Amino acid sequence: QPTIEITKIALLDSAKLMVEDAEKKRKRHQKEGRKGPYPEIPLYEVKDVEKVFPLFEGVAYNEEVKLSPKVKIVFYDAGHILGSSFVKIFANGKVILFSGDIGRFGNPILKDPTEIENSDILIMETTYGDKIHEDRKIAEEKLQNIINETNKKGGNIVIPTFAIERAQEVLYYLKKLLIENKIPHLITFLDSPMAIEITEVFKKYFSYLDGEAEELLNKKISPFDFPLLHFTKSVEESKMINHIKGSCIIMAGSGMCTGGRIKHHLVSNIERKESSIVFVGYQAKGTLGREILEKSEVRILGNFYKVKAHVEKIDGFSAHADKEELIKWLCSFKKIPEKIFLVHGEEEVINEFSIIIKDKFPHSQIIIPSYLDEFEI
Template identity: 50%
Template structure:
């Protein structure tokens, strides 16, 4: 993923550089990637695989144990055990907390004790739609768009979201809720990530394992096409009839989805379906907020396609699910830090937790230093 991310950044930087030269103007910032493929490659020797539940010694007095976060494939919560002067303290880092009863993945790990907890708050001030709404929403989008004769463009994250989409599409086909549909996963990263999923069935939940056993894997249903090359990607726009294109990036800030948006966003018969969070300042946020015209790859396009969103796909726990995770603690932590969320979400979640628990809770600021007693 690091290599793909670096490659996308380099491609985007080169595109902007050429566009600025063509338009004879200078951008507000140098057209440089945050890091390059060379930078990414230089980090590979620093990585080592770690099994869930096996403590890893970091230095003399620090021990870290990784646990399944249920967020994306291989995601981890980390419990760190510190020893000093004969005393021990545990610090629990939630990372991104997943959700219960989601397809493919096992549920998040619960913990009974921790002295200090850092918990995310991406959706700390809201509740998700019921995941059962996904079937209805997805089938409606597909059936109505097919009746209009348009395409369905789905900006998607390559890791987890793309695979979860395939799970639901496979489910809808098995249940005969949608007609046969060509589905293109147009993302080299998503294609490679899907192969990783196939190679690690030990991480599947029971329902997913049963589908694989019955040879009804969501990664091999009729009509599914995995696209890697640029030539294959370009050819999608010449396919007749309705197709669904799942492509990155999930917030439309780069990647092949931009080219598919160019081909479809001004077509009234097509649908742009968002299945993930759209951060402020992104092209995805502009579209979902109802922009009538958007700039894509240096050109302005009117928005005529149907714009819709299904929120139940989120891989982040919502307020009630985060509280469920924290409720596993049998005693109050010495201090709970609410992190990893937009300020409004973080502060509202902190207030919610204070009312519910009475624990010592704070929202740390950037570069704040805290002494753990």
């Protein structure tokens, strides 16, 4: 059920953003007297999304779902975001597990990834198959230091935030740091209508949460609220943020800076030496977030800006399992799969991870599929 609610929110948000971006691009091209390589039309609109909603059906974890007399599936908690799942497929005497995104162990708000007993074939993600995340305590201290140092300089702390899971985890840590008196009480904006809605879903389905977060919600105490936290839903409220005097914390989407309100906050802060831009999640190649990390000048909303703000990436808040956690999860299988397909990773990452697991699991066939490859299983 959490997945249904989150998916509805995400699809509606995506449709609205695409319509807005298409219109902005059309106007910019018209103003510049040129035509882009692609038509300025959205892939889908709100009316298209709403037609999909009646087709959704919620399924509980560990519950068998029969798709046909010979095929059934079971979902297991992947620990990546609220409601995320591994999918085990039973078909024609074979057992196939699709990992999707594998979550972290020890996440303060989500349960650990489910240990799987067996699977003949595994399709496994490798996003961070070549990296080891920094300890969450170190990540927490980094966030603390950035906030304190930026506050001293009078700048803003801009955090491009994924609306699902990451925003809630950052809110959790901000509240923790405030309770422990490790950071000052700064005005904090969650400037993302989608993240605000998702946070309400987290509160509603607290039984899916882990440890301390669930315990707090059981006591009617939200781990995602604290003094001076403002949820800015309207565009007008968002614009007013840039008129705030003194330091503030701005959390806005999208997490990779590819769209959304974060672009306007970047425009207002990226050339301010006293401000900080803090990335708390993966930045894919080709995204504005990756360019800010790697370049001294970037293009935002059609204009070029020098990257003068302090830029920091905190890996410890990632929702993707790192190399050691991927291996730990794989080792939890009582019977290692005969075939392991490695996907969802940059080429060099997949290659490096494949070497590691070939050595660790010599009896398994390790396969790195290419786009449109077909396999008989």
